[in-house]
Amino acid sequence: MNDCMPHSAPEPIFEQPWHAQAFALTVHLNESGRFTWPQWVERFSATLARHGISKDLNGGDDYFTAWLETLEAILAEAGTAAPEEVESTRQDWEKAYLETPHGDPVRLGGG
Amino acid sequence: MPHDHSDHPHALLPPDPALRVKALETILTRKGLIDPAALDEIIDTYQNKIGPQNGARVLARAWCDPAFKEALLADADPVLAQLGYYGRQGEHMVVVENTPQQHNMVVCTLCSCYPWPLLGIPPGWYKSDAYRARAVREPRAVLADFGVSLPEGTRVRVWDSTAEVRYLVLPMRPDGTDGFSEDQLAELVTRDSMVGTGLAKTPEGTT
Numbered sequence: 001m002n003d004c005m006p007h008s009a010p011e012p013i014f015e016q017p018w019h020a021q022a023f024a025l026t027v028h029l030n031e032s033g034r035f036t037w038p039q040w041v042e043r044f045s046a047t048l049a050r051h052g053i054s055k056d057l058n059g060g061d062d063y064f065t066a067w068l069e070t071l072e073a074i075l076a077e078a079g080t081a082a083p084e085e086v087e088s089t090r091q092d093w094e095k096a097y098l099e100t101p102h103g104d105p106v107r108l109g110g111g
Numbered sequence: 112m113p114h115d116h117s118d119h120p121h122a123l124l125p126p127d128p129a130l131r132v133k134a135l136e137t138i139l140t141r142k143g144l145i146d147p148a149a150l151d152e153i154i155d156t157y158q159n160k161i162g163p164q165n166g167a168r169v170l171a172r173a174w175c176d177p178a179f180k181e182a183l184l185a186d187a188d189p190v191l192a193q194l195g196y197y198g199r200q201g202e203h204m205v206v207v208e209n210t211p212q213q214h215n216m217v218v219c220t221l222c223s224c225y226p227w228p229l230l231g232i233p234p235g236w237y238k239s240d241a242y243r244a245r246a247v248r249e250p251r252a253v254l255a256d257f258g259v260s261l262p263e264g265t266r267v268r269v270w271d272s273t274a275e276v277r278y279l280v281l282p283m284r285p286d287g288t289d290g291f292s293e294d295q296l297a298e299l300v301t302r303d304s305m306v307g308t309g310l311a312k313t314p315e316g317t318t
Contacts, residue, residue: 013158013232018129023232024153025135028145030200037200041274045221052240059238063223068128071135081138089134090127097130100122108137 019064026071035074044070157232165196166229166279167300171293173206174284184208184281196228198277204229207270208281209307214261216254216269216307217278218246224272226279230302237306247271257308280304282311 014020030037047066051057057066075081092108100106125133139145169191173180183190187204191197198204204226207215219225220243225233236242245253250267254260261267270278282304288296291314303309 011234013162014154015235016126016129018125018132020154020158021129021132021136021150023157024150025132025139025145027153027199028149029139032145034144037202038274041222041224048222057240059223059233059235059242063235063238065128068131072131075135075139080142080144081135085138086131086134089137090130093130093133093137094124097122097124102120102122104122106122 015060016064019060019067022064022068022071026067029071034078034080040070040074043074047073157227161228162231163229163300163302163305164297165231166226166302166305167297168293169194169196169229170206170279170281170300170305171296173281174288174296175293180281187279191228198226198228200227200274202226202274203276204279205270205276206279206281207268209283211262211265211283214254214265214267214307215278215280216246216250216267217272217280218243218269219272220244220247221271221273224274224277226272226277229279230305234302254308257303259308259310280307282307282309285311285313287314 014023026040029035030040044067047070048057048063051062051066055062057063072081072083072086076083076086093106096106096108124130136145136147136150140147169183173183179190183206187206188197191204196204202224209215219237223233223238223243225237242253247269250269251261254267272278282300284296285299288299295314299312299314301309301312304311
């Protein structure tokens with residue numbers, strides 16, 4: 001029977017909130033003229049192909065991991081968001097989460 | 112000490128990629144390159160407003176209106192634009208018609224190009240390596256996985272979407288739907304039937 005077919009279970013539009021955020025960020029940057037969609041697809045396809053060599057990618061986390069890596073690379077090359085800046089801002093966010101009492105909104109200090 | 116879930120001392124730490132996305136958002140917002148409200152709007156649009164119901168309405172109309180169908184198959188973009196469906200990424204839409212002779216199936220072998228304005232965000236399986244690789248190599252086996260078996264005389268044609276061209280399948284109108292309204296017909300047009308990994312539903316009570 002069809003019980004394990006991939007299409008039989010209802011699926012959320014985005015499996016994880018960060019998938020939606022990475023998607024929206026990319027669409028927004030495209031629509032504001034940072035890159036064309038064919039340029040995006042070319043880079044993203046190359047990342048997927050590279051990741052797909054060592055494992056069979058699922059269409060969820062694997063897919064958006066490749067998506068995010070592509071976006072980071074494009075923004076790093078354009079000088080828009082350097083890797084060191086991304087890493088230090090990521091650490092700021094991590095610290096903010098760890099220091100914010102449970103239930104309170106998480107904000108970057110001194111941002 | 113046992114971990115007490117009712118008393119988290121701090122906010123739950125999101126996974127690493129989520130923090131990296133937040134970092135990009137923060138940096139781009141500080142530089143004035145993005146508008147956080149626009150991000151929310153995009154997510155809301157794709158999560159709540161755009162979905163397979165859009166494509167279903169268009170194709171149900173094609174079943175009812177021969178002139179509309181002819182125009183849609185000949186050049187979909189202007190027809191869809193009139194209905195308010197246009198590709199935000201500048202892509203072209205092409206509608207391919209299923210017939211007793213030919214079943215159409217859509218894939219994007221490179222990544223996951225998909226007719227967003229008509230179907231929304233693609234499901235996980237459409238983005239998986241398994242589907243992307245197998246759809247071209249063994250479409251009938253993929254169709255069988257989806258529970259679709261075609262008559263022997265029906266050939267399968269696979270269309271590979273790109274950044275520029277996105278395909279939508281016009282499934283065959285099910286038997287037993289004479290006199291159905293467009294709304295009733297739209298209920299029968301499933302997402303999978305528009306990707307070609309399914310057929311339109313048959314009306315209840317028939318087989």
